[in-house]
Structure formats: structure tokens, C-alpha cells
Amino acid sequence: MALDAETREQLISSVRRFVDERLRPIEDQVSENDAVPAEIVEEMKELGLFGISVPVEYGGLGLNMEEECLLMFELGRTSPAFRSVIGTNVGIGSQGIVMHGRQDQKEYWLPKIASGEVIISFALTEPEAGSDAASLKTTAIRDGDHYVVNGTKRFITNANKAHAFTLMARTDPKTPGAKGVSAFVIPRDIPGISIGKPEKKMGQQGAHICDVIFDNTRIPADCLLGETEGKGFVTAMQVLERGRLHISAVCMGVASRLVEDSTKYAAERKQFGAPIGNLQLVQAMLADSKMEHYAGRCMVIDAAKRRDAGEDVATESSCAKLFCSEAVGRIADRAVQIFGGAGYVADYGIERFYRDVRIFRIYEGTSQVQQVIIARNMLKEVQ
Amino acid sequence: MKVLVPVKRVVDYNVKIRVKSDQTGVDLANVKMSMNPFDEIAIEEAVRLKEAGKATEVVAVSIGVAQSTETIRTALAMGADRGILVKSDETVEPLNVAKILKGIVEAEKPDLVILGKQAIDDDSNQTGQMLAALLGWAQGTFASKIEFDGDKILLTREIDGGLQTLKLNMPTIVTADLRLNEPRYASLPNIMKAKKKPIDEKTPADYGVDVKARLEVLKVTEPPQRQAGIKVESVEQLVSKLKEAGVIG
Numbered sequence: 001m002a003l004d005a006e007t008r009e010q011l012i013s014s015v016r017r018f019v020d021e022r023l024r025p026i027e028d029q030v031s032e033n034d035a036v037p038a039e040i041v042e043e044m045k046e047l048g049l050f051g052i053s054v055p056v057e058y059g060g061l062g063l064n065m066e067e068e069c070l071l072m073f074e075l076g077r078t079s080p081a082f083r084s085v086i087g088t089n090v091g092i093g094s095q096g097i098v099m100h101g102r103q104d105q106k107e108y109w110l111p112k113i114a115s116g117e118v119i120i121s122f123a124l125t126e127p128e129a130g131s132d133a134a135s136l137k138t139t140a141i142r143d144g145d146h147y148v149v150n151g152t153k154r155f156i157t158n159a160n161k162a163h164a165f166t167l168m169a170r171t172d173p174k175t176p177g178a179k180g181v182s183a184f185v186i187p188r189d190i191p192g193i194s195i196g197k198p199e200k201k202m203g204q205q206g207a208h209i210c211d212v213i214f215d216n217t218r219i220p221a222d223c224l225l226g227e228t229e230g231k232g233f234v235t236a237m238q239v240l241e242r243g244r245l246h247i248s249a250v251c252m253g254v255a256s257r258l259v260e261d262s263t264k265y266a267a268e269r270k271q272f273g274a275p276i277g278n279l280q281l282v283q284a285m286l287a288d289s290k291m292e293h294y295a296g297r298c299m300v301i302d303a304a305k306r307r308d309a310g311e312d313v314a315t316e317s318s319c320a321k322l323f324c325s326e327a328v329g330r331i332a333d334r335a336v337q338i339f340g341g342a343g344y345v346a347d348y349g350i351e352r353f354y355r356d357v358r359i360f361r362i363y364e365g366t367s368q369v370q371q372v373i374i375a376r377n378m379l380k381e382v383q
Numbered sequence: 384m385k386v387l388v389p390v391k392r393v394v395d396y397n398v399k400i401r402v403k404s405d406q407t408g409v410d411l412a413n414v415k416m417s418m419n420p421f422d423e424i425a426i427e428e429a430v431r432l433k434e435a436g437k438a439t440e441v442v443a444v445s446i447g448v449a450q451s452t453e454t455i456r457t458a459l460a461m462g463a464d465r466g467i468l469v470k471s472d473e474t475v476e477p478l479n480v481a482k483i484l485k486g487i488v489e490a491e492k493p494d495l496v497i498l499g500k501q502a503i504d505d506d507s508n509q510t511g512q513m514l515a516a517l518l519g520w521a522q523g524t525f526a527s528k529i530e531f532d533g534d535k536i537l538l539t540r541e542i543d544g545g546l547q548t549l550k551l552n553m554p555t556i557v558t559a560d561l562r563l564n565e566p567r568y569a570s571l572p573n574i575m576k577a578k579k580k581p582i583d584e585k586t587p588a589d590y591g592v593d594v595k596a597r598l599e600v601l602k603v604t605e606p607p608q609r610q611a612g613i614k615v616e617s618v619e620q621l622v623s624k625l626k627e628a629g630v631i632g
Contacts, residue, residue, distance in 0.1 A: 048571035
């Protein structure tokens with residue numbers, strides 16, 4: 001159920017204030033230490049950020065997609081590493097349970113996910129299965145009242161902090177492709193699960209991705225998500241489709257920050273005896289960034305509203321993810337250009353954003369995967 | 384113990400204030416409004432008293448336009464139990480605010496009223512003191528610490544060059560200073576829950592108060608623009624410039 005305008009406004013301004021007062025002042029520190037301080041994570045729990053997408057009956061806020069995106073516009077106005085702290089609980093980690101979990105799984109996991117007591121990660125990608133997710137090799141073979149899991153998952157966000165995983169594994173090795181894949185929700189503390197060292201990344205220091213290795217890991221059979229095997233791939237795709245709008249909103253949050261910073265700098269920085277904002281070539285960059293931010297924001301809101309109204313927005317979600325992630329890349333590039341030398345050195349944080357936003361074009365479906373989805377859907381309609 | 388906290392809807396402290404071109408006041412069109420920051424501190428203190436088991440109920444009251452409900456909702460999201468909106472489209476001056484609050488105090492019978500020491504829009508710093516006078520209650524203004532000593536309140540005030548501690552009889556009026564506490568963020572779940580908390584709607588007439596203004600604002604102007612300075616080459620030149628300006632003899 002959609003919130004009234006006043007409550008929605010209060011939620012937005014509460015997140016905005018938290019970002020302005022608590023997160024923005026420590027962006028450099030988080031990047032330097034490659035860690036979000038524990039007290040900030042606690043404050044995020046108290047604020048209720050972990051539970052925004054979990055239904056009210058399981059202790060969350062039960063926000064609809066538009067409301068979630070509006071909050072992500074705000075949370076995006078700082079280093080994306082902060083968003084990553086709640087990202088898997090709000091999105092890819094939890095939504096499989098919300099969409100396809102059994103009643104007992106929802107009752108057990110969702111309240112803990114909503115409060116942040118449990119951090120949950122999404123384990124789909126493998127060393128040899130990225131964009132071609134249906135080719136995944138990790139197996140989960142039924143053995144009495146257990147499944148035995150073997151395989152390696154790669155680049156798993158928040159794996160080193162996770163208490164649980166939504167895992168995609170092949171339960172039927174004889175069936176290649178999507179149909180042989182099932183989804184599981186498993187606690188981290190089962191013997192036989194090991195976590196690799198956090199990868200050294202180009203950006204988003206403070207957010208971590210690691211390998212997750214399963215070595216003859218025996219998981220109880222009731223960890224299977226839902227009632228039947230073979231539904232895992234569909235679950236993964238539905239979760240990712242929803243996640244695309246969330247990521248698009250985060251992209252436009254970062255974009256708004258960069259537009260704001262670029263404009264302020266252009267108004268202050270003087271060259272040739274006047275602010276560089278007076279120069280038409282600088283104005284062109286500002287205008288292009290503003291235009292792209294506005295276009296992306298409109299796309300996100302439109303697609304989210306349609307999704308909330310029950311429409312199939314697979315194409316629109318991919319359009320939004322493709323446009324917003326590419327646009328924020330261009331906006332970050334222009335920000336570096338407007339800041340000039342100051343944009344290239346670390347002190348102003350602009351080069352940090354430039355590195356941070358690069359991943360948006362890659363994870364949760366690369367730009368090329370989005371293009372394929374969009375075009376395939378278009379052609380399907382005329383065939 | 385029941386605590387009453389008046390809260391005022393003011394221009395958000397982050398907003399750059401612009402004066403209307405006809406100098407009749409501040410431009411409020413499309414300006415973000417929020418709870419007066421000192422009132423937030425007052426609510427925080429009241430909610431902490433409740434959490435500590437000392438207060439049983441926290442009532443937030445706001446006097447002003449219909450949108451003041453939003454300010455009350457913020458107080459409810461922070462932990463107040465219920466709200467009272469006294470609706471008025473007129474500007475309500477501090478004395479009239481104090482008279483309305485006196486009416487509310489007589490109806491609600493709180494043991495403690497915590498107000499912000501002043502509102503950041505008009506900086507009047509009068510309402511708490513006037514309310515105490517109208518009620519004939521004790522008052523402790525600019526509180527930086529509130530403790531209880533039996534049925535009395537020990538209140539620390541920040542004064543020039545040090546601290547002053549007062550012992551006050553209950554019921555009492557307290558006005559909150561900046562360092563009394565650091566107000567919490569209204570959490571998202573509490574913002575949702577605040578929707579269900581009751582807000583009564585009243586008018587100044589319900590308390591027999593006529594809000595007609597006694598003061599007339601002649602004009603409101605922006606602070607003068609700071610003039611550009613000059614650079615001097617030497618101490619001698621500085622001294623002569625200062626003499627020219629008549630700053631030194």
C-alpha cells in the first residue's frame with residue numbers, strides 16, 4: 001500500500017538528514033580504512049534501512065518500488081559503499097525469500113533481515129558463470145534429508161559479513177541450463193563453507209566482495225527455497241529484475257550529488273577573472289549532466305510506478321539500468337573535467353566517485369546484457 | 384509524570400533565508416520547513432525521561448497553520464505519545480502562544496513543560512518565561528542538564544563563564560539549550576508508527592485567546608553586504624589606513 005505524501009516526505013527527509021550529517025562527513029575515512037565504522041552500521045539498523053523492502057508483517061517497512069527508489073535517490077547522495085551495507089538485505093539477498101520463500105522461511109529469516117541482525121548475501125556468480133548465469137557449475141545433490149553442495153561463488157557482495165546466503169546451485173546435473181538450477185537459503189555457520197579474502201577493487205572501498213567456497217557442505221533439505229527444485233534460475237532473474245530499478249535509483253542519487261558538487265564548484269572556481277560557470281563550454285557540461293540526471297530520474301520513477309501498478313516492467317527496468325548506469329559514468333567524467341586538476345587529485349573526492357560508479361555498468365547485469373534483454377523483448381512483441 | 388512539549392514549525396536551519404522584495408517578511412514560498420531545532424532537543428529530553436521510566440506520557444503541541452501537523456508527526460516519530468494542534472492562520476505572537484499554552488496546561492495538567500529556549504525564526508526567547516509567569520510556576524531557562532532530586536528538579540544552566548545549578552519545585556517550566564542533548568533521528572519504522580498516534584485539533588478560541596497581533600512589523604531587511612577589503616604592503620601603511628578610518632587615534 002502506498003504511503004501518504006506526508007509520511008513519504010518524512011521518510012525521505014530522515015534519510016537525507018542521516019546522509020548529510022552522518023555519512024558525508026566520513027566518506028574519505030571509509031575509503032581510506034576500507035571499512036564502514038561499526039557504529040554507523042548500528043545507526044543504519046536503528047534508522048530501519050535494512051528493512052525497507054521487507055513486508056510489514058515480517059517487521060519491515062514494506063515500501064513499494066517507487067518509495068524504495070525515492071529513498072535510494074537520497075542514500076545515493078554519498079559514497080555508494082554505504083548503500084552496499086544494506087544493499088543485499090534490501091535487494092538481491094532477501095527478495096528471493098519474499099517472492100518464493102515458504103511461510104516458515106519467511107517467518108524465520110525476514111524479521112532478522114529487516115532488523116539487520118542477519119546480513120544476507122546473494123550467491124549466483126561463479127568463476128565461469130557471470131553474465132551466462134544459467135551455466136553455473138556449483139552443485140547441490142540430494143542425499144537423504146540433506147543436500148551436498150560443492151563449488152565456488154565469486155565476487156559475492158558482503159560475503160565476509162554475511163550470516164546467510166541466498167544460493168543458486170544445480171540440483172540436477174543431468175539437466176544443463178536454467179532448468180537444473182535451484183535456490184537455497186542457508187545459514188553461514190554450516191561446516192564446509194569458507195569465505196575468501198576481500199578482493200582489491202577499483203572503487204567503493206568499504207564495500208567488500210569475496211569468494212564463497214562450498215566443499216562437501218551438507219545443508220538441511222529444508223534450506224531449499226520454496227517447495228520444489230528447478231525454480232532457482234527464475235527466482236534469480238526475478239530478483240535481479242527488481243534490483244535493476246534499485247541500482248538505477250542509486251545511480252541517479254550519485255548523479256545528483258555530482259551535479260550538485262559540479263555546479264557549486266563552477267560557481268566558485270575563478271579563471272580568466274570570473275567563475276568558470278560563466279564559460280559556455282563549462283555550462284554545456286553542467287547542462288548535459290543535469291539533463292541526463294533528470295532523464296534517468298524520470299525513467300526510474302516511471303518504471304517503478306508501473307511495477308507498483310502490476311505491469312511487467314522487464315524492458316523498462318533494463319532501460320533504466322542501462323541508461324542510469326551509463327549516464328552516471330558520463331556525469332562523473334564531466335565532474336572530473338569541471339573540477340580539472342582538483343577533480344583528478346583525491347582531496348575533493350571527485351576521482352573517488354569516478355571510480356565508484358564504474359561498477360554500476362557491470363554488476364546486476366552488464367550494460368550489454370541489458371541491451372540484449374531490451375532488444376529481445378522488443379522483437380518478441382512483433383514476432 | 385506527564386510532560387508537555389510545545390514544538391514550532393520554522394524554516395529549516397539549512398535554508399538560505401530570502402527577504403521578500405516588499406520588506407514585509409521572509410519569503411516562505413516553496414521553502415523547506417522543519418521543527419525548530421531547540422524544540423527537537425526539548426522533545427528528545429522528554430522522550431528520554433519516558434524511556435528512563437520517569438515520564439508516563441509525552442504530549443507534543445504545535446500552534447500554527449495546518450501544516451504544523453507535520454511538525455507534530457516528527458515529534459510523534461521521535462517518541463511523543465500524542466499531539467495537539469492549535470490551528471491558526473494568523474501569526475501568533477509569543478504572549479498569545481503563552482496564553483494558549485496556559486489553557487492547554489490547565490486542561491492537560493502536566494507536571495513538566497519543556498520548551499526550546501527560542502525559535503530560530505524570530506529568536507524571541509520569550510514564550511517559556513511568559514508561560515511560567517502566567518501560570519505562576521517555577522522556571523529554569525537555558526537548561527544544559529536536567530536531574531531529579533526527590534520531587535524537585537536540579538537544573539544546570541550555562542551562563543557566562545560557568546554553570547549555575549537551580550533546584551526547582553514541580554510543576555515547572557524548563558527551556559532547553561543547545562547542549563542539553565543530541566536529538567535522535569526519527570527512525571523509518573517510527574515515522575510509520577507515528578501515523579497511528581492521535582492528534583487533537585483545537586483553535587485559539589477554545590482556550591479563550593484572541594490572537595490579534597499587538598506588535599506591528601515595520602520592515603524586514605537583509606543584513607548589509609560585506610564590503611570588500613584591501614591589501615596593505617606594510618605595517619606603516621596599515622597604521623595610516625586605520626588612522627584614516629578613525630579606528631585608532
